[in-house]
Amino acid sequence: MTGQQLLLESPSSGFRLVSKDLPSPAEGEVLVRITLATLCGSDLHTLAGRRSAPTPCVLGHEAVGVIVASKKEGLTEGQRVTWSLASSCGSCQACKEWNLPQKCARLLKYGHSREDTHPWSGCYASHILLRPGTTILPLPPLLPDRLAAPANCAFATITHATEQLPAPCRRALVIGGGLLGLFAILALRERGVEEIYVSDPDEQRVAMARRCGALPLPQEATELRFDFALEAAGVAAAISPALPLLRPGAHFVWTGLVHDQCHFQLDGSLIVRGNLRVQGIHNYAPRHLEQALRILQTVDTSVLEDLIAAPVPLAHFEQALELAQSGQWARVSVEPNPASPS
Numbered sequence: 332m333t334g335q336q337l338l339l340e341s342p343s344s345g346f347r348l349v350s351k352d353l354p355s356p357a358e359g360e361v362l363v364r365i366t367l368a369t370l371c372g373s374d375l376h377t378l379a380g381r382r383s384a385p386t387p388c389v390l391g392h393e394a395v396g397v398i399v400a401s402k403k404e405g406l407t408e409g410q411r412v413t414w415s416l417a418s419s420c421g422s423c424q425a426c427k428e429w430n431l432p433q434k435c436a437r438l439l440k441y442g443h444s445r446e447d448t449h450p451w452s453g454c455y456a457s458h459i460l461l462r463p464g465t466t467i468l469p470l471p472p473l474l475p476d477r478l479a480a481p482a483n484c485a486f487a488t489i490t491h492a493t494e495q496l497p498a499p500c501r502r503a504l505v506i507g508g509g510l511l512g513l514f515a516i517l518a519l520r521e522r523g524v525e526e527i528y529v530s531d532p533d534e535q536r537v538a539m540a541r542r543c544g545a546l547p548l549p550q551e552a553t554e555l556r557f558d559f560a561l562e563a564a565g566v567a568a569a570i571s572p573a574l575p576l577l578r579p580g581a582h583f584v585w586t587g588l589v590h591d592q593c594h595f596q597l598d599g600s601l602i603v604r605g606n607l608r609v610q611g612i613h614n615y616a617p618r619h620l621e622q623a624l625r626i627l628q629t630v631d632t633s634v635l636e637d638l639i640a641a642p643v644p645l646a647h648f649e650q651a652l653e654l655a656q657s658g659q660w661a662r663v664s665v666e667p668n669p670a671s672p673s
């Protein structure tokens with residue numbers, strides 16, 4: 332049986348849809364037919380040249396699919412699943428001692444690996460081969476594909492970023508009203524944070540954040556002081572202006588600074604004198620994916636659903652990219668060619 336994948340041969344080459352024989356899973360592996368993949372912001376950074384990718388590569392790491400063959404205990408053909416965006420060894424220092432399996436010494440990150448050495452590891456494809464050391468979770472039947480797809484990158488990362496809040500945490504600031512910021516607002520509300528403000532120069536995004544229950548951060552000087560702030564914009568210049576808005580002992584978590592334009596001026600005394608805790612969050616551990624699925628089932632996700640564009644066939648990926656660059660949608664989605672074999 333053959334499947335299709337969108338191959339990026341070199342950083343400067345365009346994509347090419349190629350057909351290739353599908354692999355048979357080895358012990359501990361699972362072959363999944365991808366039903367929907369969403370275009371994460373980090374892929375857009377890569378395609379714009381702000382982030383490097385090893386090539387040849389099949390990009391794409393936010394996706395959902397159905398198992399077609401399984402050699403992993405407890406998982407069977409026909410199950411609709413999500414999976415962690417990386418496989419970890421479980422025995423290196425990062426896995427065992429640091430509690431950071433996402434930084435495993437032998438990490439395989441789906442959608443970020445060379446296709447010649449790690450075949451079928453990207454999600455812009457009809458199928459993906461999930462390796463041993465990947466957390467694979469059956470999905471709740473009522474969770475639609477378009478919400479399930481971003482769970483294994485965007486939503487799980489935000490669940491990680493909002494896991495540790497200072498006590499008390501009554502007022503939070505979310506910087507960035509894209510999909511990550513909106514999910515953060517919903518997650519923080521679910522955690523019982525009473526007042527959530529959003530900061531974003533885009534009025535439409537602020538309107539969406541309001542629908543999620545957030546208030547716009549006043550433009551003029553504000554007396555507001557925050558217990559917790561989350562950077563989810565990927566804009567380095569947004570960090571420093573937020574520091575004076577934090578109360579002593581506040582937590583400031585950064586998630587979006589993952590490209591090559593992350594340098595900025597910082598007055599370190601604001602962090603020291605404020606007893607601030609600043610933390611970077613990159614990716615997540617398996618428990619965060621489970622928690623993200625739980626949150627998706629308990630909050631009103633209608634705003635998020637409205638912001639994810641109807642799927643474009645994988646063969647028309649250029650069209651999906653144009654849609655993503657239009658800024659009209661928080662996420663654009665692609666589905667593998669409907670004629671592809673299952």
Ligand SMILES: [Zn+2]
Pocket residue numbers: 371372373374392393484485
């Ligand atoms: Zn991502």
Ligand SMILES: [Zn+2]
Pocket residue numbers: 419420421422423424425426427432434435436437438
């Ligand atoms: Zn490891």
